Amino acid sequence: MPIRAYAAASATAPLAPITIERREPRPTDVELDILWAGICHSDLHFARSEWEPPTYPVVPGHEIVGRVRRVGSRVTRFRVGELAAVGVLVDSCRTCAPCRRGEEPFCSTGPTFTYGSEDRISGGQTCGGYSERITCDEAFTLRLPATLDPARAAPLLCAGITTWSPLKRWQAGPGKKVGIVGLGGLGHMGVQFAGALGAETVVLTTSPAKAADAERLGASGALLTTDLAAMARHADSFDLIVDTVSGDHDLNALLALLRLDGALVLVGLPPKPQAVKAFSLVAPRRILTGSMIGGLAETQSMLDFCGQRAIACHVETVRVQQLNAAWERLARGDVKYRFVIDMASIRG
Ligand SMILES: NC(=O)c1ccc[n+]([C@@H]2O[C@H](COP(=O)([O-])OP(=O)(O)OC[C@H]3O[C@@H](n4cnc5c(N)ncnc54)[C@H](OP(=O)(O)O)[C@@H]3O)[C@@H](O)[C@H]2O)c1
Ligand SMILES: [Zn+2]
Ligand SMILES: [Zn+2]
Numbered sequence: 001m002p003i004r005a006y007a008a009a010s011a012t013a014p015l016a017p018i019t020i021e022r023r024e025p026r027p028t029d030v031e032l033d034i035l036w037a038g039i040c041h042s043d044l045h046f047a048r049s050e051w052e053p054p055t056y057p058v059v060p061g062h063e064i065v066g067r068v069r070r071v072g073s074r075v076t077r078f079r080v081g082e083l084a085a086v087g088v089l090v091d092s093c094r095t096c097a098p099c100r101r102g103e104e105p106f107c108s109t110g111p112t113f114t115y116g117s118e119d120r121i122s123g124g125q126t127c128g129g130y131s132e133r134i135t136c137d138e139a140f141t142l143r144l145p146a147t148l149d150p151a152r153a154a155p156l157l158c159a160g161i162t163t164w165s166p167l168k169r170w171q172a173g174p175g176k177k178v179g180i181v182g183l184g185g186l187g188h189m190g191v192q193f194a195g196a197l198g199a200e201t202v203v204l205t206t207s208p209a210k211a212a213d214a215e216r217l218g219a220s221g222a223l224l225t226t227d228l229a230a231m232a233r234h235a236d237s238f239d240l241i242v243d244t245v246s247g248d249h250d251l252n253a254l255l256a257l258l259r260l261d262g263a264l265v266l267v268g269l270p271p272k273p274q275a276v277k278a279f280s281l282v283a284p285r286r287i288l289t290g291s292m293i294g295g296l297a298e299t300q301s302m303l304d305f306c307g308q309r310a311i312a313c314h315v316e317t318v319r320v321q322q323l324n325a326a327w328e329r330l331a332r333g334d335v336k337y338r339f340v341i342d343m344a345s346i347r348g
Contacts, residue, residue: 145307
């Protein structure tokens with residue numbers, strides 16, 4: 001079935017309208033009319049070939065909220081007319097040890113990403129949420145709590161789960177001092193989650209103008225990473241730091257903030273390698289690790305938590321016709337704090 005979408009035809013081409021094919025729903029599929037699609041910095045990195053050269057055209061978008069249009073004959077968890085969501089993954093092998101543990105992002109055969117992956121069944125490239133509709137197996141479709149505003153919920157599907165997962169794994173909570181580095185799409189969710197989990201939360205930013213927002217989002221304060229005296233006052237004091245930075249930055253300066261056995265978790269994916277001094281990890285002993293999105297069940301718990309605690313993203317909505325301007329602004333860090341595309345605008 002041909003549908004409308006926006007795609008990048010090359011690393012330098014602006015996003016432009018394209019027609020793509022979506023499959024007819026299989027027995028376990030849910031078909032969504034997409035209402036909202038968040039713009040993640042990964043969309044830019046990927047489509048602009050900042051990581052590895054992708055196969056073009058690329059239809060980005062992995063923060064998707066839509067209304068169920070049709071369901072396959074064996075679907076049990078979704079009904080036509082309900083809201084539902086799709087995140088960064090649309091499939092995995094479902095049988096390997098990580099998949100059985102609910103850690104689908106780490107599927108040993110490689111998960112199927114919502115865009116830019118080979119479809120496990122039909123072949124061809126998966127296409128993301130900058131489009132009218134998506135068809136997804138119900139096992140990879142999420143339920144949206146009724147209390148959440150759909151536009152403000154869309155970025156939870158990537159920005160939300162990517163910060164939630166390491167905060168839970170590394171036990172952010174009362175008595176812990178947690179740092180969130182970079183107040184962008186991911187960072188502004190990380191601050192809200194760390195605060196809601198009861199941790200003392202500090203935002204580490206390069207933008208002095210974001211300090212007041214950090215406190216409004218639940219941080220006890222903001223630390224300018226360019227203020228070396230202030231950084232020195234916080235040395236050896238953090239239990240956990242989640243780093244969402246998308247470009248080059250000094251990991252050694254962040255590691256110096258950790259206490260003995262504290263952990264720096266990288267979730268940001270700068271295209272270039274970032275140097276780490278052995279001394280930064282050796283004394284005091286510190287942990288440097290990473291994290292990628294979260295499993296399906298974990299994503300559902302995060303959505304349910306947001307529904308119960310009225311946690312949502314701070315978004316600026318744009319029409320498809322404004323997509324290229326929104327990407328330019330995101331590349332400059334000029335968004336508070338996530339662009340979300342009103343996909344109804346694709347229908348004119
Ligand atoms: N691991 C995963 O599963 C996963 C999932 C989604 C996204 N990501 C990655 O996470 C990163 C952030 O994504 P996002 O959508 O949150 O991006 P974003 O909205 O652009 O936010 C990134 C923030 O990092 C800071 N920053 C950017 N460049 C910097 C630099 N060179 N030095 C210091 N600070 C810098 C800025 O915050 P301040 O102004 O506060 O300094 C900026 O707002 C991207 O690399 C993305 O690909 C990873
Ligand atoms: Zn993302
Ligand atoms: Zn697997």
